[in-house]
Amino acid sequence: MKSTALIKPYFIENRVPIFFGLVCLIIVDLLQLFIPRILKWAIDDLTALQIDSKGLFFYSAWMVGIALMIGIFRYLWRRCLLGTSRRVEEGLRNRFFAHIQILSVSYFDKAKTGDLMAHATNDIQQIRMATGMGMVALNDSIVLGMASIGFMAYINIKLTLLVLIPMPLIVMGTLFFSKKMHKRYMEVQGAFSDLTEVVRERFAGIRIIKAYNLQSFETKKVEVISKKYVNKNLGLVKIVGSFFPMMLLFSNISLAIVLYFGGRQAILLTITPGDFVAFLSYLGILTWPMMALGWVTNLIQRGRASLDRLNRILQIQPEIADMPDAKPVHRIKGGIIFENVSYSYKRDVFPVLSKIDINLEPGKILGIVGPPGSGKTTFLSLIPRLYDVSHGRILLDNKDVKSIQISGLRSRISFVSQEPFLFAGTVRENIALGNNNIKKDELIRASALASLYETIKSFPDGFDTVTGEKGVILSGGQKQRIALARAFLQDTPILILDDPISQVDLETGALIIQSIRAMAGKRTVIIVSHRLSAVMLADQIITLDKGSIVESGTHARLMENNRYYAKTFRLQEIEEGLGA
C-alpha cells in the first residue's frame, strides 16, 4: 500500500470542509488582486482631479470592506483547512494506537518504545503540517501562479514564454531536491526516534544510573545520539538551505530575462514601456507562488517521510491473528495438551522449547520448575498465543488453540506474569482493568484470595490508592499481589501463574498457594515457581532444562528420581531447617 493512501480517507471524510476551505482561499486570493484595482481607480480619479472627499471616503470604505471580507474568508479557510489537518492528526494517531495494540508480543520484543513514541507525536505532527499548510501553499502557488502567468500572457505572450524558461529547471530542481529531502527527512526523523528512545531508556533506568554512578557515562551516550541528530539535521539543512534560495534565484532569473529581453523590446518599441513595467510587477506577484512551491515541496517531503515511517509500522501484520475460520469459544473445561511442541524466537537460533508433550486434564494442576532460561515463561506464553508454536500443536479441550478466536481464548485464561505490570491509576483500576461495573465485594474477594486485602485496608485511600507509573509507590510484593488479584477476579477455567510468589514473603506466599490450591478441580492451573512449596502439591510436575522436559511426575515420583527437582527440594528443605 502506498503511504499516501493512509491519509486519503481523511480527505474524503472531510471533503466538504476542504472544498469549502479551498473556495474561501481562492476567494481570498481574488479579493487580494482586487485591492490594487481600487487603489488604481482612486489614483486615476485623483490624477484627473475628478474626486472629492466623499469619493475618497467611498474608495477607502470599499478597501476596508474588502479587507474585512478577506479577513472573514481567511479565518474560514484557516479553520476548514487547518482544522482538517488536525482531524488527520487525530485520526492517524488513533489508528496508530489501535494498530500498536493488536501487534503481537513478538513485535514488542524488538520494538523500541521511544521510537514508537516519536512516531506517535513527532511524525504525526509533521504529517499534520504537510496536509494543512501543504494544501494552502499548494493552492496558493497554483492559483496565484496561474493568475500572474495569465496576466503576463495577456500583455505579451512571447515575453511570458521567455519568463517561463527557468520553469523546466525549477521542475527538475524540485524533483531532484525532493528526492534528497525525502531521504534526509527520513534520516532526521529516524534520528529523532533514536533520541527519544535513548532519553526514555535513561529515565526509565534512572535508579541503576544513580546507583552505579553512570550519570556522565549515560550523558555521553545521549550526547552521541543528540549530536547525530544535529548532524542529520545539518545534512538536511544543506538541501533545504540551498533549495529555498534556489527557488528565489529562479524567479529572479526570470526577472533578469524580463529585464534584458523585455528591456530590448521596450527599447525597440515592440512593447510599450507601460507594458514593461506592468510585466515586471506581475512577475513580482509570481515570486510568492514560487516560494510557496519551495515551501510546499519541503513540507510535503517532510510529511511524506513521516508518513512512510508510519506506514512501515502500520503495514506490519500481527504475527498472531485469528485464522479465517477461527471459532468462538463457548464452554471450556480446560484440558490442555501439548503435542510435540517446539518453539524458537528466531529460525536460526537454539530452540527455546523442543518436543514438549504434556497432557493436562481439566481441573488439574501442573507445576513447572527449572533453571533460568530453561523455557518456562515461553511455555506459558504459548497457551494464550502470545507466541505461536514453531512445530507441533497445543490443544485446548482437544481443539487446536490456533482454531479458536484469540479474544475468546484469552478470555478463558487468567495470566499472571513474572514481573507484574501496573498501570498508572488506582489499585481498583489495576485490579478491575477497565471493568467498571465490578462490585466491591468481588474486588474484596479477589484481593483476599491474593492476600492483598489486609494491605489495601492499611492504605489510607484503600482501593483508590494511586499507584503511580508502573506502580512505583508500591513494593514488589504488593505489585505482585495486585497482579494476582487481577487474575483471581476473573473466574476463568484456566489459570496460568508465572512465578507468582517470587516477591512475597513466605507467610503470604503460603496463603496465596492455599488460595490457588483451593481452586483445584474447578480450574486448570499451571504454575511456574522457584519455590517448590508452590509446585509440590501439583498433580503433575515437570522440570524444564534447556527447553526440554527432563523429568516429570508427582512430587513423590520426582523425589525418588533424585534429579533436579529432588536436589532443589532438599536444598530448600535443608537450608530452611526442615530437617528430615
Added chain:
Amino acid sequence: MKTDFGYFEEQKLGKPYDVRLLRRLYPYAVPYKVMLFWSIILIICITLLDLSLPYVTKIAIDRYIVPQTDAIKARLTKGPESKSRYLIADISDPEIRIVVNKYRELFTIKETDARISYEKLGSLEKEDLAVLRKDDFAGLGVLTAIFLVIILVNFGLSFIQKMIMEYAGYMIMHDLRMKLFAQIQKLSIEFFTKNPVGRLVTRVTNDIQNMHELFTSVISIVFKDLFLLLGIAIVLISMNWKLAIVSFMVLPFVLYASIVFSGRAREVFRDLRIKVAEINTRFSETIEGIRVIQLFRCEENNFHNFKGLNHENYLAGMRQIRVLAAFMPLIEILGVFAVALVIFYGGNNVISGGLSLGALVAFVAYIKMFFRPIRDLAEKYNILQNAMASAERIFLLLDSRSMLPQVAFGSQNSASNLNVIKEISFENVSFNYVPGEIVLSGISFKVGEGEILAVVGPTGSGKTSLINLITRFYDPVSGLVCINGRDIREFETSIFRSKMALVMQEPFLFSGTVRENILKGKKDLSEQELENILKVSNCKDFIDRLPEGLDTMLVSGGASISSGERQLVSIAKAFAGDPQLILFDEATSFIDSQTEIEIQKALNNLMNRRTSIIVAHRLSTIRSADKIIVLSKGRIIETGTHSKLMDKKGFYFKLNQLQNQTASASILH
C-alpha cells in the same frame, strides 16, 4: 474528563514572562555569538541586496528603456519648439551615421549630434532602431549582468547565512538538551516517582525541538523585518511626516491585538505541550504493558481512554487554530486599513494641493511594504509563543530543586575522602514517603566490613526502603544513616555510590550488548577477569547459548532474555564494579535455588572483606548471614544470627516453621 491516570498533574503556569525567558535563554546563545553576529551581518547584506534589485530595475528603465528627462539631461534635451523628448545619436559613429542618413528628414543635426524626437522613433525600421540604440542595449546588458551577479551573490549569501544560523540553532538546542538531560538525571528519585517517563522524555525531545525555530527563523526574520520596518518608517517620515503619523495610527491596534492574542495563544500552546507529553506517556505505558493489555483484553478500554486524550489534544489544536485564524487576518485587515487611511487622508491633501500625486503613490507603495514585515513578525510571534510554552516547561525542570542536598556541611568539613567502607550504621532512622505514612521507624543497626547482613520480613515491611536509604535515593526523616560513623550526607553521593553495587528487585538492562550492560563503561577489566565474573555470576551458561555470546544485542527492557537471566546479568554487573558494599534487593527472586546457591558461594568467596546487605524472601539465601534483621511494619522486631533467631522461637522461627509446614504437608499429601 478522565485523562488523569493517577499522575501528579503538571503544574499550571501563571502569567508569561517572555522577557525573563529570553534573558534566560541568552547564555545558551553566548558560545555562538560570533556565528550569530555574522549571521545578522549576512542578513543585513541579504536585505540590502534584496532591496537593491528593484533599484537596478529602476535604473534600467530610467536610463536605457524609457529615458526620463530629469534622469539623463545630458542625453535628452528639450527641443526649442516643443516639449517632446529627443534621442541624441552620435553621428561620429559610422554605423549610426548610415542610419541617420537613411532617415535624414527625421533628424535635426547639430555638429556631431543628431536628434530625433521620441515619437518619431516608431517610424524607423527595427534593425535601424537597434543600431541607433546600441548603447542602450549595451547598458541594459551591463545592468542585467549586474542583476545576475547580485542574485547569484544573494543566493550564495542566503545559503551561507542559513547554514550558519541552523548550525548555531542546532548546537544551542543540543547544548540545552544536554543541560536539561543532565539536570533531570540529578533530580531525586522522588521526582521520578511523581513524573512519568513519557513526560520527561517529551521535554527533552519534542519541547527542545519546538524551541529550535526560535533561534533560527525567528531571529533571522526578526532582525530582517525590524531592519526593514525601521528603514521604511524612516523613509515614510522623511517623505511626509503628517501622513506617516496618520498611517502609524493603526500600530497601537496591532500592538494591542498582539498582546491580547499572545495571552490566549500561550494558554493554548501550553495545553498542547501538556497533551503531547500525555500522549507520549500513554504510548509508553501501553507499549510496556502490552502483555497485560492483550492477555486481559483491555485493548478496547485502553483505546477508548487514549481516544479521549487524543481528542482533547485535537480540541486544544482547534483552539489554537481559532485563536490564530482570527489573529493573522486581523493584522492583515489593519494593514489594509492603514492604506485606506492614507488614501483618504492623503487623497484629500492631494485635492487641496498639499501633496503631490506622485508622493501619494509612492507613499501607498511604501505602506504596503511596511505591513509585509509586520505580518511576518506576527507569524513569527506565534512560533515564539509556541516556543515559549516549551521554554517555560524546560526551565521549570531546570529550576527544579527536588534533589537531595549535596554535601550539606561545608567543603572543609565534608568527608570527601572515602577509601574503604568499613561500616554502615543506622541510628534511630525513621522514614516515610508521604508524611504520616510510616515506612521505617526507629531503625538502628550496624554492619561491619566483610559482614553479611540479611534483611527479612513480610512484603511492604520497608526492606527496599531501607536499601534506598543506604544508596541515598532518599534521606531519612529523622535519625542518621552513617558510613564509617559519618553522616552519609557529608559525602558526595558519587563517592560512596561508586563503592556500592545495587541489584534491584526488577532488573533493568539498557539496550546494547550483554557486554556493555555488564561493563557499563568500565574498560579496565581484562577478558580473563570478565570471564571469571561471568562464571561466578552463573551467566556463562546462558551467554554461551546466545547467538552472538557476549556481543548479543539486548533490546531495552531486555525482553530477549528471561527475567532470571536478566537478574544474573545484573549480578554480573554488580560484581564487575568490584564494589566494597553489595546491596541485593531480592536479587535472586527469579532464579532457582541451585543457581542461587552457587551465586551465594560466589558472594561468600568474592565478598571476602566486602560487606553485603541482602534482602531475600527465600530463607535459604540468608542462612549464612552474620546478622539477620527481621522487619515488620517498618520496625526491627528481631536481630541475630540464624541459630540465635531459631532459638528465640520468634517471628523468624515462625517463618521457618511455615515453610516447614507447607513442605511436610506435601509429603504427607
